[in-house]
Amino acid sequence: MSEGLLDHATETIKVGSKSFAAAAKLFEPSVRRSVLMLYAWCRHCDDVVDGQELGSSTVAPSHHDAVRELATLREQTARAYAGDAMPDPAFAAFQEVALRHAIAPRFAFDHLAGFAMDVEGARYETIEDTLRYCYHVAGVVGLMMASIMGAKDPAVLDRACDLGLAFQLTNIARDIVDDARNGRCYLPAEWLREAGIPVEEVGLPRHRVPLAKVVARLVDYAEPYYDSAAIGIRALPLRSSWAIATARNVYRQIGIEVKGRGPRAWDERVGTSKAMKLWLLAKGGVSALGSRVGGMAPRPAHLWQRPGAAFEAHHHGSPAAAV
Numbered sequence: 001m002s003e004g005l006l007d008h009a010t011e012t013i014k015v016g017s018k019s020f021a022a023a024a025k026l027f028e029p030s031v032r033r034s035v036l037m038l039y040a041w042c043r044h045c046d047d048v049v050d051g052q053e054l055g056s057s058t059v060a061p062s063h064h065d066a067v068r069e070l071a072t073l074r075e076q077t078a079r080a081y082a083g084d085a086m087p088d089p090a091f092a093a094f095q096e097v098a099l100r101h102a103i104a105p106r107f108a109f110d111h112l113a114g115f116a117m118d119v120e121g122a123r124y125e126t127i128e129d130t131l132r133y134c135y136h137v138a139g140v141v142g143l144m145m146a147s148i149m150g151a152k153d154p155a156v157l158d159r160a161c162d163l164g165l166a167f168q169l170t171n172i173a174r175d176i177v178d179d180a181r182n183g184r185c186y187l188p189a190e191w192l193r194e195a196g197i198p199v200e201e202v203g204l205p206r207h208r209v210p211l212a213k214v215v216a217r218l219v220d221y222a223e224p225y226y227d228s229a230a231i232g233i234r235a236l237p238l239r240s241s242w243a244i245a246t247a248r249n250v251y252r253q254i255g256i257e258v259k260g261r262g263p264r265a266w267d268e269r270v271g272t273s274k275a276m277k278l279w280l281l282a283k284g285g286v287s288a289l290g291s292r293v294g295g296m297a298p299r300p301a302h303l304w305q306r307p308g309a310a311f312e313a314h315h316h317g318s319p320a321a322a323v
Helices: 002-016 018-024 029-050 066-082 089-100 105-119 127-148 154-181 189-195 205-235 238-264 274-290 309-315
Strands: none
Touching (some): 018 238, 029 066, 029 089, 029 105, 066 105, 089 105, 154 205, 154 238, 154 309, 189 205, 205 274
């Protein structure tokens, strides 16, 4: 059963995220196992809510009850933390990871709250609203991944969250047109208004030129979060640092490609070539080694602050603060 869980998780990431799958190979084996299994759970929850399997629709929209599915996911997550038997491989994998690494339950439930935002049709008026969504669907995944790598210091967790935020801003930039087809838009409505693009028309070809300018702004907005994450890798074990630095480089490059293509960014899905991935992997290794020297500078005060961070910082090291 144990090896079956890893096989399931490995196949999930291979199909679901080629960018992260490449970086994940750099982790030390036991860390890689937990990282892959956490990813499998996150992907499973996303697919269940959307009525999909690895991104492909499996349920007719008329027969899909996302609210009920989300309630079931919350119940299964609570049962996993309670130590109940988990027949579903994604939840069996999550249970192993969550209990072994003492992943805070609030992180898992914060992640599910991100899917609820999609189910409820949340609207994003400001960039802060967009960042709040990014926190739930990706920033908190960074927190859980950092927990697997042994990070407990709130300052390090902040950097892990920043990387998740940056990843999701990049995803939003790359997937705008696909998201629009599904009736979703995560760009700040006020940015679109400034560009003269009605939210409901964001995916239409006639808006590509102004949309490219909005997306360039979004890609630039992600940069200080990528910078913050780069500083945080010094707190991780060397192989984890290399893997995370590589993942950071690959995702950041996708944003650079999207911005560089301008109005043609959505003619085909943007990715990175195998040669580019190898170059970014080598660059990640250099960054990981370089990060061993020096301390961690304070996180810039203007960056968006994740929920609960101030409380964690105040109580860090206190036995009463243990989750």
